[in-house]
Amino acid sequence: MGADFIIAAIITVVGLTTPILLAGIGELVVEKSGVLNLGVEGMMLTGAISGFAVTVITGNPWAGVIGAAIGGALASLLFAVLVLQLNSNQVATGLALTIFGTGLSSLLGLSFTGRIVAPFLSVFPASLSADPILKVIFGYSPIVYFALLMVPLTAWFLKSTRAGLILRAVGENDLSAHSIGYSVRRVRYAAIAFGGAMAGIGGCYFSLVITPMWAEKMTAGRGWIALALVVFAGWRMGRLLAGAYFFGILMALELYAKASGFSFLPSQFWAAMPYIMTVVALSFISSRGTAGANAPACLGKPFLPST
Amino acid sequence: MTSLSPMEESLSPRLELSGITKRFPGVLANDHVSFSVLPGEIHALLGENGAGKSTLVKMIYGIMQPDSGEIRWNGERIIVVNPKAARKLGIGMVFQHFSLFEAMTVLENIALGMDAKIPARDLEARIVAVMSQYGLMLEPHRIVSTLSVGERQRIEIVRALLLNPNLLIMDEPTSVLTPQEVEQLFVVLRQLAKEGCSILYISHKLHEIKALCDTATILRGGKLVDTCDPSVETSRSMAEKMIGGNLKDIQRGAGRTFGEQKLVVKALNVPKDGPFGTALKGIGFSVKAGEIFGIAGVAGNGQNALLLALSGEVSAHDHHAITVGGAEVGHMSAKARRMMGMATVPEERNGHAAVPDFSLSDNAILTGRDRLGMVRGGMIDAAAAWTYAGEVIEAFAVKATGPGAFAESLSGGNLQKYIMGREIMQKPDVLVVSQPTWGVDAGAAAAIHQALVDLAAQGSAIVVISQDLDELLSLCDTLAVINEGRLSPSMKVADARIEEIGLLMGGIHGEGAAHAH
Numbered sequence: 102m103g104a105d106f107i108i109a110a111i112i113t114v115v116g117l118t119t120p121i122l123l124a125g126i127g128e129l130v131v132e133k134s135g136v137l138n139l140g141v142e143g144m145m146l147t148g149a150i151s152g153f154a155v156t157v158i159t160g161n162p163w164a165g166v167i168g169a170a171i172g173g174a175l176a177s178l179l180f181a182v183l184v185l186q187l188n189s190n191q192v193a194t195g196l197a198l199t200i201f202g203t204g205l206s207s208l209l210g211l212s213f214t215g216r217i218v219a220p221f222l223s224v225f226p227a228s229l230s231a232d233p234i235l236k237v238i239f240g241y242s243p244i245v246y247f248a249l250l251m252v253p254l255t256a257w258f259l260k261s262t263r264a265g266l267i268l269r270a271v272g273e274n275d276l277s278a279h280s281i282g283y284s285v286r287r288v289r290y291a292a293i294a295f296g297g298a299m300a301g302i303g304g305c306y307f308s309l310v311i312t313p314m315w316a317e318k319m320t321a322g323r324g325w326i327a328l329a330l331v332v333f334a335g336w337r338m339g340r341l342l343a344g345a346y347f348f349g350i351l352m353a354l355e356l357y358a359k360a361s362g363f364s365f366l367p368s369q370f371w372a373a374m375p376y377i378m379t380v381v382a383l384s385f386i387s388s389r390g391t392a393g394a395n396a397p398a399c400l401g402k403p404f405l406p407s408t
Numbered sequence: 409m410t411s412l413s414p415m416e417e418s419l420s421p422r423l424e425l426s427g428i429t430k431r432f433p434g435v436l437a438n439d440h441v442s443f444s445v446l447p448g449e450i451h452a453l454l455g456e457n458g459a460g461k462s463t464l465v466k467m468i469y470g471i472m473q474p475d476s477g478e479i480r481w482n483g484e485r486i487i488v489v490n491p492k493a494a495r496k497l498g499i500g501m502v503f504q505h506f507s508l509f510e511a512m513t514v515l516e517n518i519a520l521g522m523d524a525k526i527p528a529r530d531l532e533a534r535i536v537a538v539m540s541q542y543g544l545m546l547e548p549h550r551i552v553s554t555l556s557v558g559e560r561q562r563i564e565i566v567r568a569l570l571l572n573p574n575l576l577i578m579d580e581p582t583s584v585l586t587p588q589e590v591e592q593l594f595v596v597l598r599q600l601a602k603e604g605c606s607i608l609y610i611s612h613k614l615h616e617i618k619a620l621c622d623t624a625t626i627l628r629g630g631k632l633v634d635t636c637d638p639s640v641e642t643s644r645s646m647a648e649k650m651i652g653g654n655l656k657d658i659q660r661g662a663g664r665t666f667g668e669q670k671l672v673v674k675a676l677n678v679p680k681d682g683p684f685g686t687a688l689k690g691i692g693f694s695v696k697a698g699e700i701f702g703i704a705g706v707a708g709n710g711q712n713a714l715l716l717a718l719s720g721e722v723s724a725h726d727h728h729a730i731t732v733g734g735a736e737v738g739h740m741s742a743k744a745r746r747m748m749g750m751a752t753v754p755e756e757r758n759g760h761a762a763v764p765d766f767s768l769s770d771n772a773i774l775t776g777r778d779r780l781g782m783v784r785g786g787m788i789d790a791a792a793a794w795t796y797a798g799e800v801i802e803a804f805a806v807k808a809t810g811p812g813a814f815a816e817s818l819s820g821g822n823l824q825k826y827i828m829g830r831e832i833m834q835k836p837d838v839l840v841v842s843q844p845t846w847g848v849d850a851g852a853a854a855a856i857h858q859a860l861v862d863l864a865a866q867g868s869a870i871v872v873i874s875q876d877l878d879e880l881l882s883l884c885d886t887l888a889v890i891n892e893g894r895l896s897p898s899m900k901v902a903d904a905r906i907e908e909i910g911l912l913m914g915g916i917h918g919e920g921a922a923h924a925h
Contacts, residue, residue, distance in 0.1 A: 273510065
């Protein structure tokens with residue numbers, strides 16, 4: 102009974118963590134390039150409906166995931182054009198993207214409401230994925246493993262590759278990168294599109310895995326948690342992974358508090374915890390006198406070369 | 409260094425510009441500029457701010473394209489499409505404002521400047537080789553934000569040298585260096601020139617050009633006015649070509665005496681704000697009525713923190729730390745200090761000293777409202793502000809369309825004159841100014857200097873914080889040096905030795921300090 106409960110709890114936490122981890126990886130890369138995209142929620146919803154629609158039409162959830170990535174990336178490119186080409190305010194444009202994504206996904210979802218697909222679950226043989234113990238390792242959707250794989254891959258990309266170095270340089274000092282001869286806009290387009298694709302995949306985890314159907318606003322504000330997560334992690338990939346699971350546990354506590362009825366704290370308290378913890382983490386970081394030392398210096402500022 | 413031998417003179421030019429013209433909206437930045445640079449020549453490009461020097465080299469380095477005219481490289485006509493193409497040709501550039509990435513290591517910064525993909529280990533070996541060849545020592549794995557300005561410039565130079573350049577462009581390289589660092593830089597540049605590298609050296613510091621350069625091309629208002637040999641010119645003759653008129657000296661009354669102490673700062677401590685800030689540690693100095701007190705130092709050694717602490721934007725927790733005319737003001741806000749007769753002019757004109765999209769008249773209200781009674785019963789007296797702004801514009805010969813002009817529509821020099829005038833005409837007992845002539849042309853700088861001298865003559869105490877040592881030496885009576893948030897003892901300018909000031913400016917960063925022990 103105890104072991105069963107622990108395994109069930111772990112599986113719940115992994116399920117809650119995966120979408121914010123995916124969106125968080127994407128947003129971390131975007132912010133490292135110096136762009137603040139507050140439209141994560143909108144891109145996740147766009148991904149959720151695109152992934153669901155493609156799966157319904159093709160019957161293939163793998164195609165659905167790719168569709169979600171493309172949907173999220175397309176939504177983010179809309180943001181990219183406004184922010185990079187027209188130098189619109191990043192905060193306002195990001196908020197607009199969330200509102201737009203919410204509305205667009207509802208519109209696209211009209212003809213898919215009430216449809217159900219087979220959940221995109223483990224591809225391992227049942228002897229592993231249905232085993233009462235081993236399912237804690239093998240019992241997840243491929244999206245979960247993809248998210249976990251992307252953590253070291255993205256960290257390696259940012260730290261050790263030349264392209265990653267250039268991306269960080271663009272986020273650190275766009276004018277210098279420009280004067281050395283790098284295309285700031287091109288780097289940021291790529292980063293924003295990557296962020297959109299990752300948020301899209303994170304979004305389709307809701308519509309293909311958690312509840313294999315489409316419902317309006319089904320991401321339920323997780324895009325905002327992903328944004329908080331990036332700040333909480335101090336723009337470091339290792340801490341992003343740890344923070345995502347920490348937030349996942351908090352969200353699980355919220356669910357259990359709601360479901361059990363027994364609770365020494367109201368479920369709303371747990372729902373608020375990720376944000377409270379982000380504020381606490383920020384205060385802690387700044388009290389050590391290294392406030393934002395790892396935050397990209399150009400975060401959220403428009404790129405205005407003098408030519 | 410010396411004049412060219414006949415053999416060298418027969419060499420064909422490495423770089424040749426003819427008829428280069430570049431127009432920006434409303435300004436002709438370069439008007440048919442033509443000159444050439446020989447192999448191994450150190451060629452000065454001389455001119456005031458806004459004369460078109462930076463625009464010209466940006467076109468050579470491919471950051472901008474000329475509207476018309478030709479660039480020839482080793483005799484062949486070329487179009488430099490971007491900086492990458494320039495580097496491929498063998499043109500390197502060290503920028504005035506460093507293009508460095510603060511949060512990254514020296515190695516990463518250099519790698520970003522390289523076009524070829526070199527594995528980190530090979531690159532490190534090559535960097536070490538270049539550094540020891542030219543005596544430019546740096547720790548490859550240090551984070552740039554922990555380095556001094558001189559060390560940062562070394563990164564830029566190493567980055568440029570790794571490309572084996574045939575032409576090195578240096579844009580105002582010494583404006584942030586200590587005198588010792590300048591000497592070290594010149595040694596490197598002379599060695600490079602000897603090895604055949606041409607150097608295009610942009611500056612407005614004439615004694616440096618006389619010490620370093622073989623030829624000087626002088627620009628004024630985008631036009632080439634002369635190409636001369638600095639060794640036969642005097643600093644004054646070049647300055648007059650540069651400004652196109654006679655140079656005015658500061659007029660001081662003879663036999664000046666100082667009055668009682670107006671500003672006393674004692675054991676002023678301020679913790680650092682942010683990871684890249686500087687803490688102030690036990691700052692102490694005093695300024696008498698009629699005295700101009702200079703604070704020298706390399707940028708980033710606590711000048712900003714000191715200005716904020718003096719203005720009252722950051723209040724000292726200790727009441728006694730700052731006294732104005734005997735009254736303790738350490739705990740007071742900026743507004744209260746203004747009322748006590750203390751005015752400040754920060755370094756940043758747009759956004760700190762003035763609101764860019766406010767009119768000059770509205771900007772006058774921001775600091776003058778209480779002292780000049782521009783607010784009555786909570787309502788702004790717009791007419792009084794308008795009149796006052798008009799008086800400042802007239803008294804300080806500010807080029808503006810009138811009190812209604814937006815602050816951002818003024819050129820740097822004119823806005824600076826306006827801001828200085830706004831404070832000076834309030835007749836403060838104590839005036840603290842930071843970088844009063846930063847980015848200001850020589851004419852406006854002379855006017856600002858004269859106004860400060862005149863204010864001191866009327867019995868005000870003045871503090872000038874500046875990185876420009878020449879400015880402080882010509883303007884101030886007393887001088888102290890700030891380094892890493894600590895202020896040196898005060899010295900009389902008349903007795904000060906420039907080597908000593910240089911050593912103080914270098915502090916623990918400078919190589920000079922090590923020699924002194």
